Amino acid sequence: MARKPKAFESAECALQMTPMIDIVFQLLIFFLVATKMRVPEGELEAFLPPDQGRPSVSDIDPIQINLRFTAPKGEPAVLFGKTDAGQAMTMIELRDKLKGIGSDPEMREKVPVIINADPSVPYKFVIQTLDYCKKAKFAKVNFAAAGQ
Amino acid sequence: MTPMIDIVFQLIIFFLVCTEVASLDRVENLELPFATEAIPEEHKAGRLVISIDSKNQIWIGGRVRSLEEIERYLKIEKERDKSKADEKTSQPVLIQADKFSDWRNVQNVITIASKLQFWQLSFSAKKEQ
Numbered sequence: 001m002a003r004k005p006k007a008f009e010s011a012e013c014a015l016q017m018t019p020m021i022d023i024v025f026q027l028l029i030f031f032l033v034a035t036k037m038r039v040p041e042g043e044l045e046a047f048l049p050p051d052q053g054r055p056s057v058s059d060i061d062p063i064q065i066n067l068r069f070t071a072p073k074g075e076p077a078v079l080f081g082k083t084d085a086g087q088a089m090t091m092i093e094l095r096d097k098l099k100g101i102g103s104d105p106e107m108r109e110k111v112p113v114i115i116n117a118d119p120s121v122p123y124k125f126v127i128q129t130l131d132y133c134k135k136a137k138f139a140k141v142n143f144a145a146a147g148q
Numbered sequence: 149m150t151p152m153i154d155i156v157f158q159l160i161i162f163f164l165v166c167t168e169v170a171s172l173d174r175v176e177n178l179e180l181p182f183a184t185e186a187i188p189e190e191h192k193a194g195r196l197v198i199s200i201d202s203k204n205q206i207w208i209g210g211r212v213r214s215l216e217e218i219e220r221y222l223k224i225e226k227e228r229d230k231s232k233a234d235e236k237t238s239q240p241v242l243i244q245a246d247k248f249s250d251w252r253n254v255q256n257v258i259t260i261a262s263k264l265q266f267w268q269l270s271f272s273a274k275k276e277q
Contacts, residue, residue: 017149024156031163042186042275043242073248119252123200123245124181126254127273134185146255 044130062112063101064144065094067125069118076121091125095132102136109139116144177201181247183273192240196225196266200245200253215256222264240268 066084067076077088089097102108113133117126126143133141178201198218199207206213208221225239241261245254254271261269 017153021149021153021156024153024160028156028160028163031160035163035166042183043189043270043272044183044186045270067251117251117255119250119255121251122247123249123251123254124247126251127181127183127247127271130271131183131185131273134183143255143258146259 044127044134060111062114062142064114064116065129067115067117067121067129069120072120073122076118076125091128091132094129095135098132098136098138102138108137111138112140112142113138114142114144119146178244178246179248180244180272180274182276184276186273186275188275189272195240195242196222197242197244198257200243200249200257202246202248204249204253206253206257215260218257219260219264222260222266226264226266238265238267240270241266242270242272244272 064081066079066081068079068084068088070077075091078091078094079088080086101111115126115129115133117129130141178199197208201207206215206218208218213221222241229239243254243257258269
């Protein structure tokens with residue numbers, strides 16, 4: 001039997017793998033880099049009152065936190081009570097004050113907290129306030145209804 | 149060489165499919181506020197997601213909606229399953245709002261949701277490092 005010519009034999013093996021692998025790796029790296037990994041998100045529970053619109057019947061005076069609009073994207077002025085009594089506070093002072101009140105288990109279990117934010121206050125400060133209330137372990141946190 | 153190429157192609161296809169799934173039902177460029185007390189998000193079946201971007205537009209299902217449309221949408225969702233009425237079983241609603249969006253819109257959405265008796269409301273926030 002005659003042997004096949006040498007040139008033909010080598011042509012069969014000459015399927016060029018290396019450039020193909022190069023390109024495939026390029027593609028792989030491209031997709032690895034281009035894939036935006038989803039940032040893990042957390043959630044904060046909102047406390048909605050089970051009865052809508054009816055004023056609460058408890059005799060305990062709630063702690064009302066008022067977030068007053070100051071400047072677009074700016075930190076709101078924090079005031080307490082229905083009449084905006086006292087000196088305006090910053091968010092950090094609010095955190096410390098809530099921590100102080102919340103250190104009493106009686107207070108944090110029974111006294112409701114109402115967050116009353118101006119409509120133009122950036123959302124992040126409201127969430128921050130809710131976060132501080134959670135951190136101080138207050139059991140009842142509510143949002144004041146619109147137009148109050 | 150051939151098995152190796154097979155595996156590499158498998159990987160490419162895997163990443164292609166993964167990217168598509170992750171980008172569904174999300175509003176682009178939403179910057180969530182930070183919260184230290186945020187608990188890790190868990191997947192809840194049938195949860196409604198309402199997003200509010202930094203331009204104060206409210207999104208549901210990839211489209212901007214007005215407050216009236218949201219009220220109608222929530223009403224339809226409510227009526228679809230009347231068994232989910234009480235506090236424990238009501239359909240969960242997640243509000244994803246940009247950190248610089250006005251409180252006004254979030255407040256309006258909360259008001260509508262509580263009027264229609266959606267009790268399981270939560271806000272999404274990024275966990276502070």
